Amino acid sequence: MSRVSIADRSRLIWYAVRRGLSHVAGRLAVLRVLRIFRWVGRNERIAIAPQSLRTADPTRASEIYAGRFALAGKIVVCDGRSPFEMEPPTADWAASLLGFGWLRHLRGAESTATRGNARALVDEWISLQGGWHPIAWRPEILSRRVVAWLTQASLILADADVRFYRRFLRSLSRQVRFLRWTAGDAQDGVPRLQAYVALTYAALCMTGQIRHLKSATRRLSAELERQILPDGGHVSRNPGALIELLADLLPLAQAFTARNVAPPPALLHAIDRMMPMLRFFRHSDKTFALFNGMGPTSQDLLATILAYDDARGAPVANATHSGYQRIEARHSVVLMDTGTPPPLALSADAHAGCLSFELSSRQQRIVVNCGLPAIGKGNWRHLARATAAHSTVTFNQTSSCDFYDTRLLRRVFGTLISGGPRRIVATRDADDHAEQVRVSHDGYADRFGIIHQRTLTLAADGSRLEGEDIFLPARGEALPAKTPDEFAVRFHLHPTIRVTRTEDGHGVVLTLANKDVWRFLAHEDRVDVEESVFLGGRTGPRRTVQLVIRGNARKAPRVEWTFALADQQDEVAASARRGREQTPGLPM
Template identity: 30%
Template sequence: MSAGGQDSISGPGFADRWAARRAARARPVSGFALPPEPRSFGLQARGRQLVAGHFLFAGSLVEAPETSIWDLPLPDPAFEAALHGAAWLDDLAALGDGPARARAQEWSLDWAARFGRGKGPGWTPELTGRRLIRMVSHAGMVLAGAERARADAFFAALGAQTLFLVRRWRTATPGLARFEALTGLVCAALALAGMERHVGPAAQDLAEECRRAVDREGGIPTRNPEDLLEVFTLLVWTAEALGAAGRRVEPAHRAAIERIAPALRALRHADGGLARFHGGGRGVEGRLDQALAASGVRAKMHKGLAMGFARLSAGRASVIMDCAAPPAGPAARTAHASTLAFEMTSGRRPLIVSCGSGLHFGRDWHRAGRATPSHSTLCVAGYSSSRLGPAGAHGDELCDRPHSVWSESATEDAAFCLRAGHDGYVPTHGLTHLRELRLSVDGRHLAGTDTLGAMSGPDTRRFETILARSGYMGVDFSLHFHIHPDIEASLDLGGTAVSLALRSGEIWIFRTDPGQPIRLAPSVYLEKGRLKPRPARQIVLDAHLAEPARAISWTLTKAHDTSPAAIADDPLPRI
């Protein structure tokens, strides 16, 4: 589940603190009505880091061997929020050896002793739901061999958190955080003796949230694929828990699972990872396949766009393109100006990517990662297709989004075709961006054409005004193709092409129109769990527009197949 805690950095307000202390005064829970089963899981590598005393949370590293997680120096509020979200329990459980289990027990019981009676910064509905899911899920590991007094305090803390969510889940941030709060409430009410009366209302509230927050196509307002996976996983878990307890799964709950599953399959690349758009990453390895298998929803072709994304796939290749405007309102605070950007994967190797979310690397990286030049698409110099608002109360929201975004797909001449366009540059320049992608049926050749032009009389007049202001020098624009950092890129054929060598042994060649300048430039690859951005490279096609329209064509062609030694690099089987 989400480990960021960004929605809870401000800490609990007065209403949260009052509700937390009131919940802590209630009659304590004495034990489990139903023994909980571990459901959430993390990464063994992160578990080993924690055991070694390397605490990496929210982009900050604290090295403190043999130190309790609650005695660490706190570099910033995001780090502290991540501690209280308890994602570290998943990682320690994934490692599962003696030292990992000992730390999981000590840190969890210590949280109950220090904060379990309504104290501390972790009593927000977002963090409480996130933490309660893990504390209930891993309670068997936490309580194994624990002293009676410490176990009683832990149960009391579980009960207090459950009652807190009964009163405060509605104030959780809409979206993933609210689903976490409701999931924590349902799972805890099912597991804890004396809390059974809260199961029915919480299950109904969860179903109502499914009706409100999951649209007819299985999407959510943030358009973040990783958030969608996390919501899906939570819904599958709660359905399993309700079923195991002999409880009814509400129809709206089950229907949301059935809508989301095909959308997630469409958002998954050939390597099994999710498309990285609108603040989302690739997802925890294995979580998508596990959730899809547990859902019981049979694989079927998703028709049309999946949460605003179009997919082309053939052979070993997959292409996913953002074919909708970014989210609006509160959901836009982590959205990216990525309209018509695409990603491409060959086998298990990402090829063309987005830079990703810089949320965990500070405000500057967060804003930079959201801008159009950080995506594999066309960008008018000095402008993004959607603009970030100025610093202030709503400075994180995107404004001036495209008013019209359209797309269509077809199969033509032994290729899968996708055509799309957006008017994001019409207000500033009178210009529309059109993009056509054609993926051959064997997945070995991707051809693209990007057109920037004025498409109507008013647009032409607007463009001519901008052109006159420039002294008729033209409007500069560029095409960006960000390359995954594991790929070796080099200019080839006298600077008229770029060779892309994958670790699988594949070689892809990028070409463009004769006479069109082509260059390799620095880029970055932003991903959670790292201390700093990974250096990468990008292909850039620089151009300028002095006429009402200009088109640039380009191709990506596989010139060398996967080596026999890398045959395990074949795409993952579909679930």
């Protein structure tokens, strides 16, 4: 059952209504009032064009020139018409088109033809949608377009005549003025922070906007302090948010310097906190762990951002504010979700994956979560956010979080998480032989009277990961007698792994792409191999498998399992024997 308080529900409804009213008022303002300010002073100009860190693909320039727009997984061929006159196949395609991020591909193929093409497309947008468009003028899309026009100003304005130059500045000034009014109504999280980034860019890059720099900087600083946690994570708990934001914040800091203005301390402190977290979320293969909305890792962009990290220090192990744990031993990395859901308004991309973990070794992913694809997220979002799509425990085929969905709020926020784990207890311990993390959560306490406790122990040489899942009573000394207690311990595997069952049914052999062989042993329990899907790859969804241990919590309140390199199999068997000796009474 949804657990949204009346106050939270009222705030969401008021925000949705306010956002709608803001757009109605904004449309009237753009159509009528703002036309008073059509005049642009002769001294109005673009002072600087900030750097864009996002990767350009020059081969895309010829496609755009031919009127073939491949965006967000869909292709639209314009056949001589303007792309802004075409019916968008999806909302994501429309957002990508109207955000103008594709201009960087024209910049990558720098030529007279691409400069003219960029100028013509910008001019078409000004003619067709520069007065108003219900999608193009949303603050989330508007902010991306402002940043794209500013970062690609040298491309757009090269060889431009005075008429187009002034037409461009007049449109850009109008968009910035409208964004200044509506930035606070942008979707909370990364989109709202990007709106304040866009306003700060405009104040630095446009001579006519410099008078707004102080207020833009103040709003940006307040939003950075609210959204960037003390350990450097983002308040949404999505690791990918760090990449998106740093791709804008790093050039923004340089833009302050280029204008001989000291960057605000909040900006510099946020960057300093965020950079180490990039290394925190990276696996041994340099890709990000798939938690809370993270999809495929943009390797080129990540490498570019990391080049700005002068310290290059080792990542922290315990990100308590972000709610993650990291264990690293030689060639192996374990990352674990140990946090509560983000605030309600920021939970549209959050997942019910508490106590899920991922394992990688020698640049090979082994245990993963399903993740989200880069394109077509809407088709997979419901599945990917469920607890069953994560390498953790599900009870009675339900998720550890409640999802709140109404028709009114879905259009503005998406499906939010309204309840889930509220009390999470985590401890760490280490010695010369291993490092251990023990965590418990109460996401199933109200419904089934169960506390899930998971312990992960990674050997010092990185060759063995031992796990233990314990199901404790939330109240009293025993699990509720009449409450369903079926559990499933899931381990989703990377699609490059080849799986072979063992004869006894208690384990499998995992052959990695680099020819390493790992063994999984469930000790006292049977292991099933079932179908799964990997959504976090660059090539789109791929079939894979998951290892599943099923049982009943009252009969089997403890499940032990081990991943180990093949040359560690004798020690794995010994560990299984020790488990039987130390836990009498468990089913054999």
